[in-house]
Amino acid sequence: MTSREMKNEVYSTIAGIAKAFSNPNRLEILDLLSNGEKSVEEVAAQTAISFANASQHLQVLKKARLVRLRKDGNKVIYSLANRKVAEAWTAIKNLAETVEPTIGLTLQQYRRARQTDQSICLTELDSARYQLLDVRPAGEYHYAHLPGALSIPVNELELRLAELPKEKTIVAYCRGTYCTMADAAVQLLRSRGFNAVRLEESPADASNPA
Amino acid sequence: MTSREMKNEVYSTIAGIAKAFSNPNRLEILDLLSNGEKSVEEVAAQTAISFANASQHLQVLKKARLVRLRKDGNKVIYSLANRKVAEAWTAIKNLAETVEPTIGLTLQQYRRARQTDQSICLTELDSARYQLLDVRPAGEYHYAHLPGALSIPVNELELRLAELPKEKTIVAYCRGTYCTMADAAVQLLRSRGFNAVRLEESPADASNPA
DNA sequence: CAACTATTCAATTAAATTATTGAACAGATA
DNA sequence: TATCTGTTCAATAATTTAATTGAATAGTTG
Structure with missing residues (x-):
């Protein structure tokens, strides 16, 4: 393994995880799951995301290992994988609010x-x-x-x-x-x-x- | 402005900034710029990225306001926009190393x-x-x-x-x-x-x- | 002013992402 | 076993993104 091969592999892996944060619907889902576990149905209901699309975004988050799932009867319940997910999401929010003041202005x-x-x-x-x-x-x-x-x-x-x-x-x-x-x-x-x-x-x- | 419109705008804006972190070449550039400002030429030389492609990725980072630029003669020198960029990048690295142990294994x-x-x-x-x-x-x-x-x-x-x-x-x-x-x-x-x-x-x- | 240097821009192609639709599946209930 | 419910999967179309190439631009040097 050359230095370049090692770097390509490492940066690609991290980029794959960062990509999970790159879609507005997934960010809204992360905010939702920060407040506790939810079924796919609840996620879709609480956001403006269609049912099948919510399922798809949750698959993306699962593949990036940002969320965990457990089964309860015929429901699938998703939750954040660990504290670092919320920490990274907070860091990104913080950064975004700093570099893009329109976020604060819109809220205001x-x-x-x-x-x-x-x-x-x-x-x-x-x-x-x-x-x-x-x-x-x-x-x-x-x-x-x-x-x-x-x-x-x-x-x-x-x-x-x-x-x-x-x-x-x-x-x-x-x-x-x-x-x-x-x-x-x-x-x-x-x-x-x-x-x-x-x-x-x-x-x-x-x-x-x- | 409805609640939904506000949320769509805010989450989309943040996702746009998060997207800047979703490419391995850009992550390598961020790591490089964490160590001090660099011209496009230097960025391309220190990574395995072609010159024009490095310029393009720097444009993406600039549009997301993650980097700043200053001109020095006929060179354009890029640097991180502020401390929060490095903080968010660190949080993402941390998260990635936690949820994806292969990163550590590859390094090892x-x-x-x-x-x-x-x-x-x-x-x-x-x-x-x-x-x-x-x-x-x-x-x-x-x-x-x-x-x-x-x-x-x-x-x-x-x-x-x-x-x-x-x-x-x-x-x-x-x-x-x-x-x-x-x-x-x-x-x-x-x-x-x-x-x-x-x-x-x-x-x-x-x-x-x- | 011509030539040079560093960078950006534009055009192209290949590949990836998103949302939608409807079908498939697995567990629970009657 | 048949049916219902919650979820996932597969196929599609529209949109984005990434990398390459070569041309265009702006500042500098001779």
């Missing part, structure tokens, strides 16, 4: 239009004045959640407003920076007379700091 | 065959018994190097053996894990009666810890 524009661009950090939280609220599906809350957070999935929120303390500011969070469930929750809560803001961080960020 | 096989698989860590270094040796081209040494290291480019090594202390073990390093200049240096030094090993780390690793 989306949130400004909904008046949900205000957010507070975990370190500013004071349980006397704030109530953390996890608006993700219950399964994701059970997989991992921030200490002290209440779980009310955004689609049940309207029916369960009574569970929330009127006198505190509600701090809603969801899957991460690019997830919009917390925005919807904040808008709903405000329309019902609550004080509400988004949380700056997400559980996935918190366990995989930048 | 290459070095075993040359008896250069032995290496020592920076923390084990004791300047009374070891002499650090930087065998990269002089320009890369001047861009950044480890404290206490001597600079003798590997292609000049044979003529400059007299500059090395016979009684110490020579610890050679080059561009990084996948660079083979230190292996060549260790082989040459041993054939001339020196004690020599590779250094585990590289300057790029040292300034961008995993």
Whole structure:
């Protein structure tokens, strides 16, 4: 094996794994799986990806060994292979937001239009004045959640407003920076007379700091 | 802007940047530029990439804003855009080596065959018994190097053996894990009666810890 | 100004990727 | 065993990407 042969093999192998990150649908799937394991069906439902296409992208991620699967009855449940997958994904997100400021501007524009661009950090939280609220599906809350957070999935929120303390500011969070469930929750809560803001961080960020 | 439109735009933008990492030639170029700025000519010479093709890959990296360029006379000099590029590249390398053990095995096989698989860590270094040796081209040494290291480019090594202390073990390093200049240096030094090993780390690793 | 150097651009070809469709398959349920 | 459900596979078409070649460009040197 010559030096050139060794390098070609090594760089090609790494490029093959990096290629798994090069498609927007797969990135969205990685963000989703960062919040807990999901069946193909759920992945397709939670994204705008067709069922067969979601399966195909999951195959690509599997071939790159970025995800694992287990079978549960006739379902196939996918999850991230290990912590380094989320770390690499975070590093790429970080890099992208640095070199391509339009990402931040797009987010800002989306949130400004909904008046949900205000957010507070975990370190500013004071349980006397704030109530953390996890608006993700219950399964994701059970997989991992921030200490002290209440779980009310955004689609049940309207029916369960009574569970929330009127006198505190509600701090809603969801899957991460690019997830919009917390925005919807904040808008709903405000329309019902609550004080509400988004949380700056997400559980996935918190366990995989930048 | 709907939630879906926002997500599509954000994930597509990030995927576009991630795509820049999905080609083996570009990864080799990133490793090269981690060791200091280079002209297109130098990039092509140091890799197995043709001149026009190197230029093309550099354009791709430029479009993804992973590299910057400056003009010097009639040369165009490329360098990494910022620290986060090297950080993301390191995260990807780390991930790849974890999920794809063949990378490590290939490296090991290459070095075993040359008896250069032995290496020592920076923390084990004791300047009374070891002499650090930087065998990269002089320009890369001047861009950044480890404290206490001597600079003798590997292609000049044979003529400059007299500059090395016979009684110490020579610890050679080059561009990084996948660079083979230190292996060549260790082989040459041993054939001339020196004690020599590779250094585990590289300057790029040292300034961008995993 | 002519010749030279370093680089980029344009055109081409071969190969890979993406999304869609519908068929195939494997496990669970009746 | 027949049927249903969740998933994968195979075939296709549209789009991208990669490498090669040679021409074009911009700055420098004689």
